[in-house]
Amino acid sequence: MTVLLALDGLRVEFPSRRGDVVAAKNITLELNAGEILGVVGESGAGKSTIGNAAMGLLERPGRVAGGTVTLEGRRIDNLPPEAMRQLRGARIAMIFQDPLTSLDPLRTIAEQLVTTIRTHLPVGEAEARRRALHLMEQVGIPDPAVRIDHYPHQFSGGMRQRVVIALALCAEPQVIIADEPTTALDVSIQAQILDLLRRLVKDSGAGMIIITHDMGVIAEVADRVAVMYRGDVVETGPTAKILGDPDHAYTRSLISAVPRPDVKLERFPLVEHIESAGPRRDLDLKTHWLGQRRDYQEVDGPLLAVEGLQMLFRTGSLFGGGRHEVRAVDGVSFDIRKGETFGLVGESGSGKSTIARLITGIYRPTGGAIRFAGTDLTTLRSRTALNRHRRQMQMIFQDPYSSVNPRMIVRDIVAEPIRFHKLAGSEAETRRIVADLLDHVGLGARAALKYPHEFSGGQRQRISIARALATRPRFLICDEPTSALDVSIQAQVLNLLKDLQDELGLTMLFISHDLPVIRQMCDRVAVMRRGQIMEIAETEALFERPQHEYTRHLLDLMPKMVKAGDERRTAAG
Amino acid sequence: MLLFVLKRLAQSVLVMLVVALIAFALFRYVGDPVDSMVGQDTTLEQRADLRERLGLNDSFLVQYARFIGRAATGDFGQSYRLRQPVDELLAERFPATFELSLVSAVMALLIGVPMGVYTALNRRGLLSRGFMTLSLIGISLPTFLIGILLILVFGVVLRWLPTFGRGDVVQVGWWTSGLMTRSGLSSLIMPAITLAIFQMTLIVRLIRAEMLEVLRADYVKFARARGLKPRTINFSIALKNTLVPVMTIIGLQIGSIIAFAIITESVFQWPGMGLLFIQAIENVDIPVMAAYLMLIAFIFVVINLVVDVLYFVVDPRLRVQGR
Numbered sequence: 001m002t003v004l005l006a007l008d009g010l011r012v013e014f015p016s017r018r019g020d021v022v023a024a025k026n027i028t029l030e031l032n033a034g035e036i037l038g039v040v041g042e043s044g045a046g047k048s049t050i051g052n053a054a055m056g057l058l059e060r061p062g063r064v065a066g067g068t069v070t071l072e073g074r075r076i077d078n079l080p081p082e083a084m085r086q087l088r089g090a091r092i093a094m095i096f097q098d099p100l101t102s103l104d105p106l107r108t109i110a111e112q113l114v115t116t117i118r119t120h121l122p123v124g125e126a127e128a129r130r131r132a133l134h135l136m137e138q139v140g141i142p143d144p145a146v147r148i149d150h151y152p153h154q155f156s157g158g159m160r161q162r163v164v165i166a167l168a169l170c171a172e173p174q175v176i177i178a179d180e181p182t183t184a185l186d187v188s189i190q191a192q193i194l195d196l197l198r199r200l201v202k203d204s205g206a207g208m209i210i211i212t213h214d215m216g217v218i219a220e221v222a223d224r225v226a227v228m229y230r231g232d233v234v235e236t237g238p239t240a241k242i243l244g245d246p247d248h249a250y251t252r253s254l255i256s257a258v259p260r261p262d263v264k265l266e267r268f269p270l271v272e273h274i275e276s277a278g279p280r281r282d283l284d285l286k287t288h289w290l291g292q293r294r295d296y297q298e299v300d301g302p303l304l305a306v307e308g309l310q311m312l313f314r315t316g317s318l319f320g321g322g323r324h325e326v327r328a329v330d331g332v333s334f335d336i337r338k339g340e341t342f343g344l345v346g347e348s349g350s351g352k353s354t355i356a357r358l359i360t361g362i363y364r365p366t367g368g369a370i371r372f373a374g375t376d377l378t379t380l381r382s383r384t385a386l387n388r389h390r391r392q393m394q395m396i397f398q399d400p401y402s403s404v405n406p407r408m409i410v411r412d413i414v415a416e417p418i419r420f421h422k423l424a425g426s427e428a429e430t431r432r433i434v435a436d437l438l439d440h441v442g443l444g445a446r447a448a449l450k451y452p453h454e455f456s457g458g459q460r461q462r463i464s465i466a467r468a469l470a471t472r473p474r475f476l477i478c479d480e481p482t483s484a485l486d487v488s489i490q491a492q493v494l495n496l497l498k499d500l501q502d503e504l505g506l507t508m509l510f511i512s513h514d515l516p517v518i519r520q521m522c523d524r525v526a527v528m529r530r531g532q533i534m535e536i537a538e539t540e541a542l543f544e545r546p547q548h549e550y551t552r553h554l555l556d557l558m559p560k561m562v563k564a565g566d567e568r569r570t571a572a573g
Numbered sequence: 574m575l576l577f578v579l580k581r582l583a584q585s586v587l588v589m590l591v592v593a594l595i596a597f598a599l600f601r602y603v604g605d606p607v608d609s610m611v612g613q614d615t616t617l618e619q620r621a622d623l624r625e626r627l628g629l630n631d632s633f634l635v636q637y638a639r640f641i642g643r644a645a646t647g648d649f650g651q652s653y654r655l656r657q658p659v660d661e662l663l664a665e666r667f668p669a670t671f672e673l674s675l676v677s678a679v680m681a682l683l684i685g686v687p688m689g690v691y692t693a694l695n696r697r698g699l700l701s702r703g704f705m706t707l708s709l710i711g712i713s714l715p716t717f718l719i720g721i722l723l724i725l726v727f728g729v730v731l732r733w734l735p736t737f738g739r740g741d742v743v744q745v746g747w748w749t750s751g752l753m754t755r756s757g758l759s760s761l762i763m764p765a766i767t768l769a770i771f772q773m774t775l776i777v778r779l780i781r782a783e784m785l786e787v788l789r790a791d792y793v794k795f796a797r798a799r800g801l802k803p804r805t806i807n808f809s810i811a812l813k814n815t816l817v818p819v820m821t822i823i824g825l826q827i828g829s830i831i832a833f834a835i836i837t838e839s840v841f842q843w844p845g846m847g848l849l850f851i852q853a854i855e856n857v858d859i860p861v862m863a864a865y866l867m868l869i870a871f872i873f874v875v876i877n878l879v880v881d882v883l884y885f886v887v888d889p890r891l892r893v894q895g896r
């Protein structure tokens with residue numbers, strides 16, 4: 001086998017005022033022809049740094065401080081910029097994560113392909129266009145002769161990623177580095193793109209490095225895997241070996257933290273080796289404020305009943321032209337029983353988040369009823385009546401970075417709902433409650449005086465959870481609460497949610513696109529597609545005996561990580 | 574495309590009607606038009622008669638409609654001060670202001686855009702830092718001070734350039750042009766620079782900030798990863814994307830060059846509309862003020878319309894609504 005790309009003792013440093021940050025230390029990797037090498041690790045592990053260093057695209061002030069990069073037997077890390085530019089795209093190419101932002105919005109696909117081809121190959125305009133058409137065919141874009149003159153915004157996300165791949169392949173590079181190529185895509189599109197990448201590597205004999213945080217993707221496409229942890233490759237080996245029988249303790253705990261699609265566990269196994277969230281100080285809920293005065297009207301039936309819910313969005317303007325309706329939610333009905341976790345699963349655009357917004361009253365539905373504890377929320381008009389109900393339900397959002405106010409200290413963020421609903425007698429009591437809440441979610445009372453930017457994504461999500469608990473709600477809506485987090489942090493946050501539910505008897509609506517997470521978290525699940533519910537079932541029944549065709553389709557697409565060594569995995573936790 | 578332009582056109586008409594309402598209110602209700610027109614010794618009957626003849630006793634809507642009708646044909650009545658039709662006064666002064674604005678707008682763009690691009694591409698370069706410091710001075714110095722300094726240096730001390738007026742002009746139909754004579758051109762230099770400096774520094778900073786943003790975009794990174802030539806990346810991709818959002822502001826700035834040439838015109842005694850307007854304010858010459866207001870609004874509306882159409886040409890995302 002020929003070695004296409006070799007990293008030997010590569011060290012990448014980012015000089016900063018507080019000294020050099022070492023993003024990658026002593027990395028030694030080889031990529032062979034016809035092989036897909038997976039590089040996996042959590043955020044900050046240095047995965048992307050390796051790719052950028054190999055391409056000569058390190059962001060300033062980052063620099064290669066040691067070691068070598070060899071491409072097809074030729075050392076390239078010390079090439080002058082112009083020589084390196086000529087290699088980029090011609091011999092070594094890169095695919096980026098987000099297809100929506102990777103393409104120049106102002107030029108047609110044809111222009112972008114032709115410029116790239118003519119940069120690297122001595123061909124004329126007509127020949128370049130012919131090649132461009134061929135490339136589009138190769139990456140599976142239907143009707144290339146017409147589509148080639150379209151602009152990027154006229155393509156869907158999956159199709160744009162195909163265009164990105166076509167652009168990377170323009171000059172038939174021998175090495176392709178794909179940095180999270182499917183992270184921004186839905187599962188069904190992800191499966192297609194991974195298929196495409198595998199086929200391209202097989203047909204061309206090129207080598208590919210896939211950089212990802214997703215063990216499922218690794219299991220699907222990689223021949224070999226390198227596991228990265230804090231700038232270091234801790235383990236390299238064939239995919240089956242790494243996933244089934246890892247040697248390094250970090251790999252073991254990382255794999256065990258991935259939600260299992262095949263069996264439901266009581267709690268997620270926690271990963272050692274990571275920032276831990278400090279010990280939780282449990283409160284005596286019988287006497288504490290958080291457990292008291294939960295004087296909500298008790299109900300016999302379901303806590304929340306949604307009947308024939310409908311939401312139309314109208315686009316277009318008063319002057320007409322391009323006016324149409326979008327049925328985001330189209331006749332949805334379901335019940336959520338007291339104390340259960342109800343899951344909503346579906347691909348992007350299926351209407352999951354819209355339902356969450358309708359229930360909390362961010363949108364007003366165009367039809368149907370939302371009964372919460374027997375009261376139809378859609379008929380409430382007065383602010384006081386609405387506030388009384390809103391106090392009982394709280395929401396946790398997906399993005400931990402934008403869902404807390406960066407200019408407020410954590411104490412004020414968490415105290416805001418208490419102050420708004422006047423739930424505490426005095427400022428001193430409010431402060432005491434906030435301190436207890438922060439303790440309870442594992443942040444520690446001392447976090448109260450800090451600002452959100454001092455916390456990591458997982459810790460910020462804990463702030464959101466503390467804020468949600470601050471109204472003493474009985475109903476919690478979690479909209480993709482962990483999809484922006486690394487698996488190990490995800491495991492911690494999901495465990496915390498489970499603990500809180502047990503202690504406080506919360507009812508939860510849990511929204512996610514991630515089927516394994518749904519299996520671990522939910523009692524019952526509704527599968528959504530294009531604003532409608534396809535199937536509602538007990539979680540275990542849904543995963544074991546899916547009734548609807550679309551459910552089966554989704555389950556088939558779910559990346560299966562485990563191929564061998566199943567017992568070993570359970571033991572690792 | 575056509576529908577879009579028609580829609581914008583309809584909105585422009587609406588804007589003009591609102592501005593006309595303000596201009597009309599100014600004309601009709603700031604002071605009594607009859608008092609402004611007649612002398613001290615006019616009798617009450619004559620006044621009432623004049624009032625009737627001018628239609629000032631008609632209902633508000635009728636008077637407004639009549640005002641718009643006249644304005645549409647360029648008839649704004651007589652200047653109280655100069656006893657000449659306002660439209661003739663403006664037509665006489667317009668070429669001076671227009672030539673001054675045009676030259677300084679071109680100057681601001683031709684110098685400002687390349688400087689902005691240069692400072693964005695060579696962010697740490699010594700020259701860039703120099704440009705940025707200069708632009709800070711340019712943006713913070715008031716226009717009249719720059720004008721007076723220029724007059725002092727080039728007019729009084731060095732005696733290279735004339736310090737006031739337009740120089741010799743050539744008559745082309747009703748248009749008077751100073752661009753074709755030596756003295757006209759040399760008179761133009763200092764006012765044009767004075768007027769251009771603020772806009773230019775604004776454009777430099779705007780282009781630089783936007784371009785730095787674009788250079789961080791994923792599609793620029795991806796273009797680098799494909800090994801495209803730096804020239805292609807910087808100009809075909811980055812500059813084009815930079816210009817899309819900057820276009821609106823540059824358009825409005827060109828509008829304000831015309832509208833706010835007032836100070837420059839006063840400093841250099843430039844016989845343009847701005848000077849006329851200042852004199853109109855001093856003498857409460859309401860018809861001139863109303864007409865000036867309408868004209869400036871019209872210029873802004875036209876520039877906005879042109880910018881909107883340009884957007885349509887440059888940005889394909891606007892051409893297809895939805896997918």
